[in-house]
Amino acid sequence: MKTSWYKEPWAWLIFTLPAIAIVAGVATYIIANHEPDALVIGDYYKKGKAINLELGKIKQAQKLGIRFNLTLTDDSLVLSPTGIEKEFPLLNVNFHHATLAEKDFSLVLTADGNGDFRQALEQRVSGKWKITITPFENHWKIQDTLHLPRVETIEIVPDTAEAN
Known part of the structure; x- marks a missing residue:
């Protein structure tokens, strides 16, 4: 059937x-x-081509002996220059989150009477961050990748291994 x-x-x-x-x-x-993934760095090709320029800026910072001590609390940031060149009129400090581009922020800092750069923070900074420090003229650059928050003072030195 x-x-x-x-x-x-x-x-x-x-x-x-x-x-x-x-x-x-x-x-x-x-x-x-x-909700597509947010690319922290949008154009990888252009970024790759720019690495040699960035290495030159980091090598310039090494040559000048520029170093910073970073102290970060829940509500403030203090950058203290400790290298040979200690006088800077203005610093740009960029915080780039490792995975969340919407958390990225930039600070423009001026020195206080002691030569330290202080800034009150509006948000708590925690997680993995790439911190980039450049002068206003942008002729040298220091960057480091840090896991925050930390209790101790962090020394930030120019390191070509940290280049983009």
Whole structure:
């Protein structure tokens, strides 16, 4: 006796598996495009070409003997120059979060009477951060990757291994 195709369990098995795969594929596509990953560095090719320029700035900081001690509390940041060149009119300090670009922020600091650079922080800084320090003229650069918060003072020195 011949039965209808829709009464056969094997027919439903054969039709159900591809249907599930299609639904899963569409769901994956929707999830992946709903909130795409934020790229912390958008154009990797241009960034790669610029590494040699950045290395030159770091080597210039090494040549000048520039170093900083960073003290970071919950609500303030203090940068103390400790190298040969200690007089800077203005510093740009950039904090780049390792994975969340929306947490990135920049500070423009001027020296106080002691030559230290102080800034009150609006947000708590915790996690893995790349900190970049440059003068206003941008002729040298120091950067370091840090896990924050830390209780102790952190020495930031020019290191070509930290270049982008």
